[in-house]
Amino acid sequence: MLSRLMQAAKFKKAATVKLARDFYEQRTVQAAQRLLGKYLVRAHPDGIKTGIILETEAYVGPEDQASHASRGRTPRTTVMFGPAGFAYVYVIYGLHHCLNAVTELEGYPAAVLIRAVEPCEGLDLMRARRRKQEIVSLASGPGRLCQAFGIERSLNGVDLCGDTLFVEDRHVSPAAIVATPRTGVDYAGPWKDMPWRFYIGGHPGVSKR
DNA sequence: CAAGAGATCATCT
């Protein structure tokens, strides 16, 4: 059994190397690509959960009709208009949560949707939350990963440069990055074809479509 | 394995 001390030690180590705000201030498409291979970390009273980011999507600016922010600033999208490095978490289809990292400058609405990770630490915690056993099915999709990691609306607006949810500045170099159009945005007119979904090629943990 | 439907409600019109 992993002692509380060991977990604390791991957490402490991870916390010292988390991505800083300036990472999130870069261009969204670039941030989406550079997040691939990095470690998403969720600290929770139950224990720590981590996973390697496998799949992301970029939602870029007020013109992007695929983005929630294209309809202007609303209570929901306020976080997207705020400064970089905060979490935008929303409920979709009344059932599932999706996690985004807000990017670029304050006033310019943009974010990276984290669509899938390869679970590393906290596997049994994730299994319990997901009620699935297979590692590959624990976090291969935006809703699945939020369920596995215990990410819900209470985390909307949390600082990704804080201690509860962050990305470790540690990189597993992806063999190949694939770019495709984003998922489920057929309504987005000319923007639906922008190749702003990125994933690690050939990895089984990438979400199905 | 692919296709289709149902779940279920916050959000905006």
Added chain:
DNA sequence: GATGATCTCTTGA
């Protein structure tokens, strides 16, 4: 009142 940055289960080949 309509819709959705999804998931799971069922059906049928």
